[in-house]
Amino acid sequence: MIATLSAGEGQPVLESLRQEFPFLADAITDYALGDVWARPGLDHRTRQIATVATFAALGNRPYFKIHAGYALNLGVTQDELKKVIYLTTVYAGFPRAIDAAQALRELFEERELEGH
Amino acid sequence: MIATLSAGEGQPVLESLRQEFPFLADAITDYALGDVWARPGLDHRTRQIATVATFAALGNRPYFKIHAGYALNLGVTQDELKKVIYLTTVYAGFPRAIDAAQALRELFEERELEGH
Amino acid sequence: MIATLSAGEGQPVLESLRQEFPFLADAITDYALGDVWARPGLDHRTRQIATVATFAALGNRPYFKIHAGYALNLGVTQDELKKVIYLTTVYAGFPRAIDAAQALRELFEERELEGH
Amino acid sequence: MIATLSAGEGQPVLESLRQEFPFLADAITDYALGDVWARPGLDHRTRQIATVATFAALGNRPYFKIHAGYALNLGVTQDELKKVIYLTTVYAGFPRAIDAAQALRELFEERELEGH
Amino acid sequence: MIATLSAGEGQPVLESLRQEFPFLADAITDYALGDVWARPGLDHRTRQIATVATFAALGNRPYFKIHAGYALNLGVTQDELKKVIYLTTVYAGFPRAIDAAQALRELFEERELEGH
Amino acid sequence: MIATLSAGEGQPVLESLRQEFPFLADAITDYALGDVWARPGLDHRTRQIATVATFAALGNRPYFKIHAGYALNLGVTQDELKKVIYLTTVYAGFPRAIDAAQALRELFEERELEGH
Numbered sequence: 249m250i251a252t253l254s255a256g257e258g259q260p261v262l263e264s265l266r267q268e269f270p271f272l273a274d275a276i277t278d279y280a281l282g283d284v285w286a287r288p289g290l291d292h293r294t295r296q297i298a299t300v301a302t303f304a305a306l307g308n309r310p311y312f313k314i315h316a317g318y319a320l321n322l323g324v325t326q327d328e329l330k331k332v333i334y335l336t337t338v339y340a341g342f343p344r345a346i347d348a349a350q351a352l353r354e355l356f357e358e359r360e361l362e363g364h
Numbered sequence: 365m366i367a368t369l370s371a372g373e374g375q376p377v378l379e380s381l382r383q384e385f386p387f388l389a390d391a392i393t394d395y396a397l398g399d400v401w402a403r404p405g406l407d408h409r410t411r412q413i414a415t416v417a418t419f420a421a422l423g424n425r426p427y428f429k430i431h432a433g434y435a436l437n438l439g440v441t442q443d444e445l446k447k448v449i450y451l452t453t454v455y456a457g458f459p460r461a462i463d464a465a466q467a468l469r470e471l472f473e474e475r476e477l478e479g480h
Numbered sequence: 481m482i483a484t485l486s487a488g489e490g491q492p493v494l495e496s497l498r499q500e501f502p503f504l505a506d507a508i509t510d511y512a513l514g515d516v517w518a519r520p521g522l523d524h525r526t527r528q529i530a531t532v533a534t535f536a537a538l539g540n541r542p543y544f545k546i547h548a549g550y551a552l553n554l555g556v557t558q559d560e561l562k563k564v565i566y567l568t569t570v571y572a573g574f575p576r577a578i579d580a581a582q583a584l585r586e587l588f589e590e591r592e593l594e595g596h
Numbered sequence: 597m598i599a600t601l602s603a604g605e606g607q608p609v610l611e612s613l614r615q616e617f618p619f620l621a622d623a624i625t626d627y628a629l630g631d632v633w634a635r636p637g638l639d640h641r642t643r644q645i646a647t648v649a650t651f652a653a654l655g656n657r658p659y660f661k662i663h664a665g666y667a668l669n670l671g672v673t674q675d676e677l678k679k680v681i682y683l684t685t686v687y688a689g690f691p692r693a694i695d696a697a698q699a700l701r702e703l704f705e706e707r708e709l710e711g712h
Numbered sequence: 713m714i715a716t717l718s719a720g721e722g723q724p725v726l727e728s729l730r731q732e733f734p735f736l737a738d739a740i741t742d743y744a745l746g747d748v749w750a751r752p753g754l755d756h757r758t759r760q761i762a763t764v765a766t767f768a769a770l771g772n773r774p775y776f777k778i779h780a781g782y783a784l785n786l787g788v789t790q791d792e793l794k795k796v797i798y799l800t801t802v803y804a805g806f807p808r809a810i811d812a813a814q815a816l817r818e819l820f821e822e823r824e825l826e827g828h
Numbered sequence: 829m830i831a832t833l834s835a836g837e838g839q840p841v842l843e844s845l846r847q848e849f850p851f852l853a854d855a856i857t858d859y860a861l862g863d864v865w866a867r868p869g870l871d872h873r874t875r876q877i878a879t880v881a882t883f884a885a886l887g888n889r890p891y892f893k894i895h896a897g898y899a900l901n902l903g904v905t906q907d908e909l910k911k912v913i914y915l916t917t918v919y920a921g922f923p924r925a926i927d928a929a930q931a932l933r934e935l936f937e938e939r940e941l942e943g944h
Binding site: 635638643649650675676680683686688 | 915917
């Protein structure tokens with residue numbers, strides 16, 4: 249599952265935690281990714297867009313950026329991600345929307361996406 | 365737009381604000397619903413699911429319930445809403461997920477949805 | 481100080497805490513009201529408006545309402561309080577602004593303020 | 597485990613969720629209570645005090661009250677719970693500490709604890 | 713308006729967003745700065761102090777620093793900004809007040825304010 | 829008190845604030861450390877574990893790390909700190925738990941703790 253999201257880039261964060269915090273790494277693998285993400289019933293694109301919207305509203309910029317990258321891997325478009333940011337202005341205010349916009353621009357630049 | 369979401373039930377909150385806070389009511393109508401919600405580019409079901417996920421994670425139970433109701437009006441299924449709550453356990457912890465689950469049960473009961 | 485803010489209505493919350501939590505009641509009286517509020521250097525109207533804006537943005541509706549009442553006692557106008565709510569839409573999003581607007585309307589009704 | 601915490605009063609919240617949200621109820625039972633709470637390595641009194649402090653600081657009054665009750669069941673004293681509230685003033689401000697103090701007073705009254 | 717706040721230093725953040733997120737940049741210009749900030753009824757010094765207090769309490773250190781700088785541009789004194797930080801200890805706890813104090817010290821150093 | 833927590837390393841943050849913000853430094857010394865921390869009734873290890881849990885749940889990574897270091901100074905074990913992080917997954921979600929785990933690993937590395 250996580251391999252699909254991360255497009256085969258591996259899970260450096262998860263692996264770096266496993267030696268020191270094996271229980272946490274197992275909980276992520278078994279509960280968060282296994283029980284929750286692997287459940288059918290909500291298509292992956294929608295789920296990933298909901299995740300991206302959540303981290304934007306919570307003001308968690310690093311997780312927003314990671315999950316926006318996963319969203320692109322799943323075929324979510326740049327334009328859809330921008331629309332999520334406009335929603336953020338309404339639900340959580342402009343500062344969190346601007347933070348998310350800046351993270352998204354970094355992501356687009358790193359991936360050398362055209363027209364960004 | 366809001367009429368679609370609320371299935372014609374009107375907007376008592378919005379109207380009650382208009383007399384005392386006309387600027388706020390206008391901002392909701394013109395900016396939040398007009399500029400943001402009316403923009404194309406993210407289909408309404410996905411957008412509403414993202415909104416529901418956001419309010420669950422923020423711990424805003426009243427808005428979660430209102431928007432979960434809008435989601436049902438747009439054809440989002442009960443099962444999809446439950447999946448959003450499972451995501452909430454991962455991103456914002458169990459207490460906020462349990463709060464959202466209780467709000468969702470109230471909503472299902474009010475609508476007398478079968479099998480809830 | 482608190483007597484000025486509360487216009488002589490007394491401090492039922494504070495007094496109800498004193499028997500069970502004397503340390504907390506003393507900290508409120510000595511530190512929060514004594515050391516912080518009693519310090520010169522920021523006029524009371526400005527300070528109270530800043531406090532009201534803070535509780536609106538934090539989503540703490542009960543404290544917003546109490547402090548909006550103190551603000552009225554200090555001569556802050558209804559219109560100034562409404563402007564604080566418009567700022568809240570920008571800094572913390574529409575749901576928290578709408579919550580604060582509803583609390584403000586309750587306060588105006590309780591005080592039977594004309595034209596509210 | 598939960599039976600110990602709740603002193604045999606049962607788990608109405610958990611049971612009421614099980615019919616509608618079996619996955620969530622299972623996650624609470626298997627992950628939150630099974631994997632996390634049942635792990636050795638941090639004694640139950642300390643863990644419960646940490647939990648109570650967390651909910652006070654997060655401003656989650658209902659969960660604070662439930663877990664303060666569990667703490668009493670585990671032998672945590674009224675005085676220790678009051679000290680947690682004094683810490684809350686430092687780490688999360690006076691409004692959240694006052695909210696927690698009010699919840700604690702309700703709890704002491706419900707249990708008819710002497711000298712509260 | 714923004715030119716007044718920023719003392720003619722331009723708006724690099726806003727301009728950098730405009731190419732990629734024209735809707736967001738327009739919303740900031742038209743709604744946040746146009747409709748909200750340009751409205752009469754709350755003098756600019758008071759409004760800016762309220763904004764600074766809000767970002768201190770929300771724990772948004774970068775926005776706190778930007779807006780504290782705008783406050784200085786509008787004639788708010790260093791001492792008034794320090795008083796805002798003392799309020800923050802009461803409403804949001806010491807960690808957020810200390811963070812804001814450190815940001816304020818950086819700002820004073822950058823502006824080479826005497827006696828800071 | 830603070831000397832005990834910091835194992836004699838001094839208080840660079842506190843001292844750097846004293847010149848510019850003497851009131852804040854005094855409030856930390858007199859109220860936070862003097863009145864709150866110096867009070868008897870909750871043993872220091874338990875209190876420090878509660879503090880660490882609080883900062884993990886609030887998502888305040890720098891304060892989490894500082895206070896986890898104080899906890900080690902007081903004899904709290906590495907394993908007890910890891911258990912706090914597992915609790916965080918339940919009460920505040922996985923992202924905040926993972927952030928705290930990464931901060932804890934940095935701390936263990938800085939102290940060259942074996943077996944971390």
